[in-house]
Amino acid sequence: MRSCRHAAASGVPSPVSNAVVALWPLLLLLCSSVTVRAATYGSKIEAGETECYTEIVEAGGTLGFTFRVTDGGAFDVNAVMQVRFTPPVDKTTELSRFHYNAHFAGLRDRQREIVLNTWHHATDGSYTYTAPSVLKTRHGLPEEVSVCFDNSFSTFSPKWVRFSIMKRDVFEVDPNAVSTVESAMEEELHRYGTILFGLAQDANALQLVGESDRVKLSSLAKIMAAGLVLNVVVLLTMATYQYLSLSRFLARQSRRGRFSISTK
Numbered sequence: 001m002r003s004c005r006h007a008a009a010s011g012v013p014s015p016v017s018n019a020v021v022a023l024w025p026l027l028l029l030l031c032s033s034v035t036v037r038a039a040t041y042g043s044k045i046e047a048g049e050t051e052c053y054t055e056i057v058e059a060g061g062t063l064g065f066t067f068r069v070t071d072g073g074a075f076d077v078n079a080v081m082q083v084r085f086t087p088p089v090d091k092t093t094e095l096s097r098f099h100y101n102a103h104f105a106g107l108r109d110r111q112r113e114i115v116l117n118t119w120h121h122a123t124d125g126s127y128t129y130t131a132p133s134v135l136k137t138r139h140g141l142p143e144e145v146s147v148c149f150d151n152s153f154s155t156f157s158p159k160w161v162r163f164s165i166m167k168r169d170v171f172e173v174d175p176n177a178v179s180t181v182e183s184a185m186e187e188e189l190h191r192y193g194t195i196l197f198g199l200a201q202d203a204n205a206l207q208l209v210g211e212s213d214r215v216k217l218s219s220l221a222k223i224m225a226a227g228l229v230l231n232v233v234v235l236l237t238m239a240t241y242q243y244l245s246l247s248r249f250l251a252r253q254s255r256r257g258r259f260s261i262s263t264k
Helices: 002-010 015-033 090-098 102-109 180-255
Strands: 037-047 050-057 062-071 077-084 112-122 124-130 141-149 161-168
Touching: 037 050, 037 180, 050 062, 050 161, 062 077, 062 141, 062 180, 077 124, 090 102, 112 124, 124 180, 141 161, 161 180
Parallel strands: none
Antiparallel strands: 037 161, 050 141, 062 124, 062 161, 077 112, 077 141
């Protein structure tokens, strides 16, 4: 910072300022290629019911999903994660026929659906899905990822589920439109962004574990407080009963002359 201010005062650009100017486009590229959005939700799944949630993933984007059952029953739930997508086309020229050719419009609207992962009687789980890039699908249409929580196996107990969804939209660059150095730098930044995305996913999982432990601790504290109150009530009831029983017994024995109390 000192060298930068000194160069500005003298009017001669320094090597540091030149480096900053040269790296500025790469910093903008990093900001655009590592856009991450995260959100945490909570839901109460009633007994015998199923709830589903849907997110849109752009072409080449990544979605990270983490969930944990924080309360209810045996702290378990069934879950299924699936994706609905448009099949890729063979040629880019077919895209222009999507809107006026009945055959290709049918290809556009005939979406497929596959199951990404399932969880059975699980307390927690996580999954990361990356949508195919435009170079693979040719059309670049977004995909629809849905997650369904199933509590139909439970007869009475509802389940409270906390889940986190992270989305990362990748900014794709044409390799032929940039120099070799910038292309290599973009790939390196993308690799670091993938590592940071994984770390953020792990951090969300730890956060959900902490929330689950906090709920369990609160429930345990309430149970202990209720047990303490119950014990106090039982002890008071027993003491009162013993006092009344002993008082009646002593009074009955005193009337019969079999028992006398002397204060001397």
